[in-house]
Amino acid sequence: MKRSAFLGAGVHTALGAGLAQxxxxxxxxxxxxxxxxxxxxxxxxRVPALLLAERPLDDIEARFWRAxxxxxxxxxxxxxxxxxxxxxxxxxxxxxxxxxAVSEAIYQRELNEGADAHPLTSNSTMGRLAQRLRQAHxxxxxxxxxxxxxxxxxxxxLYADQLVQSxxxxxxxxxxxxxxxxxxxxxxxxxxxxxxxxxKPFDSARGGLTxxxxxxxxxxxxxxxxxxxxxxxxxxxxxxxxxxxxPDGSTVADVIRLALADAQLTPDxxxxxxxxxxxxxxxxxxxxxxxxxxxxxAPPICALKPFIGHTFGACGVTELILFCGMIExxxxxATPGVCAEPSDLGVRLExxxxxxxxxxxQLNFFGFGGNNTSLVIANG
Amino acid sequence: MADVIIRxxxxxxxxxxxxxxxxxxxxxxxxxxxxxxxxxxFILLGLVGAARCVGAHxxxxxxxxxxxxxxxxxxxxxxxxxxxxxxxxxPKPLSFINTxxxxxxxxxxxxxxxHGRSLFVSGVCFSFEAALxxxxxxxxxxxxxxxxxxxxxxxxxPLAIERRRLGLAAEAPVAEASHWLWLETGQAxxxxxxxxxxxxxxxxAALIAWLQARGTEKTTLAQGQYLDDAAFAAIAAQxxxxxxxxxxxxxxxxxxxxxxxxxxxxxxxxxxxxxxHINADPDxxxxxxxxxxx
Numbered sequence: 224m225k226r227s228a229f230l231g232a233g234v235h236t237a238l239g240a241g242l243a244q245x246x247x248x249x250x251x252x253x254x255x256x257x258x259x260x261x262x263x264x265x266x267x268x269r270v271p272a273l274l275l276a277e278r279p280l281d282d283i284e285a286r287f288w289r290a291x292x293x294x295x296x297x298x299x300x301x302x303x304x305x306x307x308x309x310x311x312x313x314x315x316x317x318x319x320x321x322x323x324a325v326s327e328a329i330y331q332r333e334l335n336e337g338a339d340a341h342p343l344t345s346n347s348t349m350g351r352l353a354q355r356l357r358q359a360h361x362x363x364x365x366x367x368x369x370x371x372x373x374x375x376x377x378x379x380x381l382y383a384d385q386l387v388q389s390x391x392x393x394x395x396x397x398x399x400x401x402x403x404x405x406x407x408x409x410x411x412x413x414x415x416x417x418x419x420x421x422x423k424p425f426d427s428a429r430g431g432l433t434x435x436x437x438x439x440x441x442x443x444x445x446x447x448x449x450x451x452x453x454x455x456x457x458x459x460x461x462x463x464x465x466x467x468x469x470p471d472g473s474t475v476a477d478v479i480r481l482a483l484a485d486a487q488l489t490p491d492x493x494x495x496x497x498x499x500x501x502x503x504x505x506x507x508x509x510x511x512x513x514x515x516x517x518x519x520x521a522p523p524i525c526a527l528k529p530f531i532g533h534t535f536g537a538c539g540v541t542e543l544i545l546f547c548g549m550i551e552x553x554x555x556x557a558t559p560g561v562c563a564e565p566s567d568l569g570v571r572l573e574x575x576x577x578x579x580x581x582x583x584x585q586l587n588f589f590g591f592g593g594n595n596t597s598l599v600i601a602n603g
Numbered sequence: 604m605a606d607v608i609i610r611x612x613x614x615x616x617x618x619x620x621x622x623x624x625x626x627x628x629x630x631x632x633x634x635x636x637x638x639x640x641x642x643x644x645f646i647l648l649g650l651v652g653a654a655r656c657v658g659a660h661x662x663x664x665x666x667x668x669x670x671x672x673x674x675x676x677x678x679x680x681x682x683x684x685x686x687x688x689x690x691x692x693x694p695k696p697l698s699f700i701n702t703x704x705x706x707x708x709x710x711x712x713x714x715x716x717x718h719g720r721s722l723f724v725s726g727v728c729f730s731f732e733a734a735l736x737x738x739x740x741x742x743x744x745x746x747x748x749x750x751x752x753x754x755x756x757x758x759x760x761p762l763a764i765e766r767r768r769l770g771l772a773a774e775a776p777v778a779e780a781s782h783w784l785w786l787e788t789g790q791a792x793x794x795x796x797x798x799x800x801x802x803x804x805x806x807x808a809a810l811i812a813w814l815q816a817r818g819t820e821k822t823t824l825a826q827g828q829y830l831d832d833a834a835f836a837a838i839a840a841q842x843x844x845x846x847x848x849x850x851x852x853x854x855x856x857x858x859x860x861x862x863x864x865x866x867x868x869x870x871x872x873x874x875x876x877x878x879x880h881i882n883a884d885p886d887x888x889x890x891x892x893x894x895x896x897x
Contacts, residue, residue: 264691311805319703323680331688342684347674347768349704349725354886363805363888367733368725370675372703378722385740391802406683410699460668460721462713466700477718485746592705593712594721 226453227384227443229600230394231304232544233297234439235290236531237273241297244276246548250576252559253421253529256433261405270408270417272434273532280403283328287402291352292359294438295398299360302442304394306361312442313364313386313395316353317376319536319590321368322346324404356398364392370536372590373499374458375399376439377539377598381456383443394444399537403436407535414466416503422533424500424526425507425570426562432501435532439541451547454583454599455486461593467505468513468589475513475595479587482597483517486583490518493599494582495555497546498570499589500526501533506589511568523577524570525556539588543598546586550602555579606791607742607798609894612866613656615648615781618855622762624779627651635714641697642710644779645676645757649707650714652781653751657715662785666749667720667741668708671734673858675704675725677768678759707755720747728829728884730754731782731861735801735892742788753783754862769856776855782862791897796869799877801892807838810881810889814842817893823848823873827882827890828860834883848878865894 234241238248248254256271259280278286299309326343333340353368365386369379376399383395411417411432418430443453459478463469483490496518499510514521527542528534534541549556554576562572581603588596617625624644631647632638634654639647649670679701686692700706705723712721720741724733731754741747757779758765766775784798791797804810814822823846826835839845850867851860861882868878877895884890 263687263693268693327684327688330684334688340689341764341767342681342688343677344764344767347677348727349673349675350727350730354727358886363886365733365736365803366726366729366888367737370703370723370725371705371708371721382722382737382740385744389740389743405687406680406694406699406702409687410683410694410696410702413693413699414696458720458722460708460712460718462709462716462718465706465709474718590705591700591703592709592721592723594705594708 227387228447228450228452229441229547230444231298231302231442232440233294233301234541234544235275235294236437236541237276237435238530239276242548245545246552249530249545249549249556256421256532261408263409268409268412270412270434272403274403275436284325287322287325291356291400291438294440295356295360295396298396298440298442304442308394310361310363311392312362313383313392314353314357314362315367315369315379315383315395316398316400317369317379317536317539318400319370319372319375320401320404320407321349322352323406324402327405362396371594372592373535373538374588374590374594374596375536375539377588377596378458380539380598381458384453387443387445394442397441397443397540399437399439399540401437401535401537403434408434418502422502422529423561424498424502424528425511425566425568425572427566429502429507431503433532435534437531437534437537437541439537439544441540441544451600451602454601455482456598457481457485458596461595465593466591468509468595470505470508470512472509472512472516475509476516478595478597479513479517479585482585482599486599488583488599492583493522493585495523495579495584497542497584497586498524498526499587500528507568511570515569523555523573526558526572527556529558529561543586550579553578604743605788607739607786608789608791609796609798609865610785610787611656611658612869613652613783614863614866615652615655616778618776618778619758619762624758624760642701643676643678645678645755646707646710648757648779648781649711649753649755652753652755652783653711656751656783656785662715662717662751663749664716665719666717666751667747668711668717669722669734669738669750669752670708670755671724671730671753671859672704672755673725673730676701676707678757681759729803729882729890731859732801732882732890732892738786739801748788750786751783752786753781754859755781756857756859771856778855778857780857780859784865793897795897797895797897799893799895804889806887807889810891811838811841814844819844821876823876823878825850825864825878825880827880830881830883838881848873868894
């Protein structure tokens with residue numbers, strides 16, 4: 224059973240601007256995060272971040288738009304869509320923080336200028352980001368701005384697929400965007416969830432997450448004979464807690480099983496899992512327990528956040544694109560130096576990219592607001 | 604596919620009198636039968652609308668939630684930004700977590716014990732239409748059998764600044780609203796209201812063609828808030844749909860008035876009719892949804 228095919232991608236992360244640069248970097252060790260200095264009153268707070276390559280953290284208002292517009296263009300070009308196909312396409316964005324970085328910059332500037340400054344007076348409309356990107360590329364199809372925290376762009380893919388499969392559109396452009404902003408950085412700093420020494424998901428030495436930036440776009444369309452396609456997926460609400468899945472793994476297992484059922488597969492048919500892997504104790508516990516409940520024998524497991532940081536709402540599409548790129552090169556991703564031996568949670572990650580044949584893979588994402596999503600994809 | 608029946612509605616609509624917002628905490632406690640602590644009015648009014656929608660019934664645990672809003676939880680985001688940039692205070696943990704607008708979905712799910720799908724969706728002009736479409740996609744695909752679909756708009760003080768954000772004149776009347784529908788699959792019975800479609804169109808020609816293809820017998824058009832009078836009249840004439848239904852007359856401004864259309868239609872005396880609600884955006888795109896009285 225095939226669903227929408229993945230026709231073309233664009234991606235910009237800390238690893239580079241463009242798919243080839245990103246995939247090449249996944250064959251090396253994860254990069255070291257840099258520190259971004261933020262001011263909270265009189266106190267300087269330094270937070271670890273993997274920022275967009277080639278986009279210095281200045282001119283906040285411009286860097287965001289340039290990066291986001293460019294990746295949508297990359298994906299459209301890679302998919303080879305005609306101008307008319309682009310116009311008719313659906314446009315779905317998944318993001319956690321929208322363009323709040325731009326609103327922060329404007330508010331700070333107005334405060335510094337001594338103006339009668341109030342937050343979000345320049346824009347308080349959540350759909351403005353999608354509108355602007357859609358207009359820039361002449362897209363006129365259905366438009367969704369999906370905000371379900373760290374599952375946002377994975378959920379955007381599920382609805383994009385349904386728009387295509389229902390025949391409402393021929394193509395859909397799914398975008399994940401997450402740009403460094405002070406609220407997110409200081410929010411996670413306040414939750415004491417930021418790692419001092421890189422992300423080490425499932426590792427006994429885990430210390431939390433690194434903030435990541437990403438703009439990623441994927442064009443999907445009707446099934447084609449070759450390449451990756453969506454095979455199934457599921458989204459469920461976990462009411463155990465607003466900021467973490469149930470640590471007993473039951474709700475994680477539920478969404479994994481539901482995605483497998485949607486894909487008409489059994490756990491033993493999965494050739495590899497891309498874990499959410501935030502390296503926070505609560506996520507890692509719940510995710511490891513959930514996988515253990517579903518998989519009698521664990522398939523190879525990978526985590527991509529050590530390379531690009533936690534890109535929050537963008538991680539769905541971003542990690543999907545990177546994962547597919549690696550499998551198409553014939554390798555299952557590795558994280559050298561992270562979780563080399565089975566940890567206290569019983570999970571082990573590959574230390575060298577593992578040669579792998581085309582197959583069926585599962586990608587998991589969990590977000591604030593009790594939002595759990597699992598995707599099943601296949602190639603060959 | 605079985606019919607998608609609108610089982611019930613829940614509406615909260617409160618035009619603001621003066622310059623102070625009403626206390627919604629007491630209303631929420633009265634509606635929910637308990638206090639919900641450490642949350643703002645976006646979450647509280649989401650709960651109030653959803654609770655009014657389900658009434659004394661308990662939605663099945665697999666019920667999905669689709670919440671739409673043009674601006675989301677602005678109150679929490681503004682508070683966090685003012686604390687950080689004007690007062691030099693770091694975000695409080697729970698305030699930071701609640702900046703994600705899907706936090707409201709979580710509180711609704713938790714209150715009713717729901718474990719189904721959960722989606723927060725927004726758009727410049729078609730937020731509610733997108734939520735309806737997402738729900739219908741899931742019903743069509745057999746993924747969902749029961750769903751709560753909401754549209755939620757809240758305000759923050761001072762209202763003078765809110766009117767600036769909304770692009771309104773200084774004295775323009777404003778309101779808060781929380782409109783919800785409970786949808787279920789089944790075989791529609793006489794008297795039921797069935798949700799038939801929610802579609803988007805790249806231009807007016809595509810909308811007109813779709814309207815004409817659906818047929819015009821007993822179809823009544825409703826004018827969405829972002830569609831101007833001249834365009835509405837032109838569409839009605841081109842599609843040969845002379846009957847119209849007005850549900851927005853006298854309403855103070857809020858973003859998601861489309862959320863009020865279906866309950867107003869259900870309460871109307873338009874028996875045996877189908878309502879087609881049409882809306883537009885500044886780019887010349889259109890959205891429409893259709894409900895039919897059986």
